[in-house]
Amino acid sequence: MRRVKVPEPISGGLLLSYKCTAECRHCMYACTPKWKGDWIAQKDLEEVLSQLGRTIRPSPWGDQTVSLNYGLHFTGGEPFLNFELLLKTIEVADQLRIPSTFVETNCYWCSNDEVTRERLELLREIGLKGILISVNPYYAEYVPFERTERCIRISKEVFGENVMVYQAEYYHRFKHLGIKERISLEDYLELTKKEDLTEEVELFLMGRAAHQLRDLYPAYPTHSFFGEPCRPPFLRNWHNHFDNYGNVMPGYCGGISLGHWQNLDRLIKEGIDLEEHPVLRFLIAEDVQGLFHFAEDFGYQESREGYLSKCDLCLDLRKYLVSKQDFDELSPKEFYLHVD
Ligand code: SF4
Ligand code: SF4
Numbered sequence: 001m002r003r004v005k006v007p008e009p010i011s012g013g014l015l016l017s018y019k020c021t022a023e024c025r026h027c028m029y030a031c032t033p034k035w036k037g038d039w040i041a042q043k044d045l046e047e048v049l050s051q052l053g054r055t056i057r058p059s060p061w062g063d064q065t066v067s068l069n070y071g072l073h074f075t076g077g078e079p080f081l082n083f084e085l086l087l088k089t090i091e092v093a094d095q096l097r098i099p100s101t102f103v104e105t106n107c108y109w110c111s112n113d114e115v116t117r118e119r120l121e122l123l124r125e126i127g128l129k130g131i132l133i134s135v136n137p138y139y140a141e142y143v144p145f146e147r148t149e150r151c152i153r154i155s156k157e158v159f160g161e162n163v164m165v166y167q168a169e170y171y172h173r174f175k176h177l178g179i180k181e182r183i184s185l186e187d188y189l190e191l192t193k194k195e196d197l198t199e200e201v202e203l204f205l206m207g208r209a210a211h212q213l214r215d216l217y218p219a220y221p222t223h224s225f226f227g228e229p230c231r232p233p234f235l236r237n238w239h240n241h242f243d244n245y246g247n248v249m250p251g252y253c254g255g256i257s258l259g260h261w262q263n264l265d266r267l268i269k270e271g272i273d274l275e276e277h278p279v280l281r282f283l284i285a286e287d288v289q290g291l292f293h294f295a296e297d298f299g300y301q302e303s304r305e306g307y308l309s310k311c312d313l314c315l316d317l318r319k320y321l322v323s324k325q326d327f328d329e330l331s332p333k334e335f336y337l338h339v340d
Helices: 042-053 079-095 113-125 145-159 168-177 185-191 208-212 261-269 278-297 310-324 333-338
Strands: 011-015 071-075 102-105 130-134 163-166 240-242
Touching: 011 042, 042 079, 042 261, 071 079, 079 102, 079 113, 113 145, 130 145, 145 163, 145 168, 163 168, 208 310, 278 310, 310 333
Parallel strands: 011 071, 011 240, 071 102, 102 130, 130 163
Antiparallel strands: none
8 A cells, every 4th residue: 555545524623733721631732831832823824724614514403503523623732822813713714614613722711701701702703603611630630610610601601502511521520529629630539539530431541641641540561452443543534633833633643644734635635655654654554563563673662561552552652763763744743742
C-alpha cells in the first residue's frame, strides 16, 4: 500500500491554539499555560474554514442544532483566552454558512453572571449555535465548580437545547457531593472512596492521561495490545481535529499529523504518501505492533513497567521516535514536550 486516502471530514474541531488556563491530567492534546500562544493567524483561519465549509455536515436535527459528532467546534486549549479571535472565527464560519457550530470551554472565565451572559449572548448573536461545557474531576482541579455551574445555567438560557455538558454524570456527582470550589483529584477520590474513574464515564487513556494517571490503572506488556484496533478508528470522517499549525489530526490522537489542511483536497482525493511517512504507514498498515518494531530498529526498549493502554504504548513509541529523528507526521513537536 503506497497511498491511503483521508476520509472527507463531516465534523471536527478547530484548535485556535494549544494554550490553556489549565494543565489537566487527562488532556489528550497536552495543553498547558506554558504552551506558546501561537494563535491561529487570520489568513489561516479563513483558509481552513473555507476548506472545512465544503464538507462539514449539520447535526441530524438541523444546522441550527448541535451534536458532538456533527458540525464544527472551536476549541483549544481554551478558546476564551483569546475572545477577539473566537469572535472573528465565528463570524467567518457564519459567513461561510458552516452548520452546527459550537464552542468548547472549561468555564474558567465565568466569574460572574454579567460577564458570562454578555459573552454568551454576543457569541449567539454573531452566529454561534451552541456550547460544550467540560465537567470532570481533572478540570475541577483548575476551575471552581461554581463557575461551571454558572456557565451551564446561563448557557441554557442563551442557547436553549444546544448545550452539551461533557460529562453530565460528573455534573450530577459534583452537585450531589456539594462541591463548589476547586478540588484536587486526590481529595475527590478520597471523597468518593476511590471511585473508578472509568466506570460508567468515558475516559481515553491517551495523551497526558496515559502518563499522569499511571498509578490508578493496571499496566500490561506490549504484546497485549498487538492486533487491537484503534478505537475509534484511526482514519474516519467524523470528529477529527485541525490545529493552528496546519495539522490534520486523526480523531483525538494528539501529536500525529495526517498532513497540512491546506492540502486537504489532495489528501482526500490522492491520499497520504505512506512511503514518505513511515509512522503513519505502520499505524495504518501494521498497527502499533509495526510501529513498535520500527522503533526497536532505532533502539527502543519495551518498558518493564508496562503500558496502560494501546494509546499509552503508541505515545511512548512516538516520543522515542521524536527524540531520534524529525518525522513530519509527528507534529506539533511541542506536544511531546508538554505531554508529561
Ligand atoms: S483538557 Fe481542556 S481544559 Fe484541560 S488542559 Fe486540555 S484543553 Fe485545557
Ligand atoms: S493507538 Fe495511537 S494512533 Fe491509535 S488511537 Fe491510540 S494514539 Fe491514536
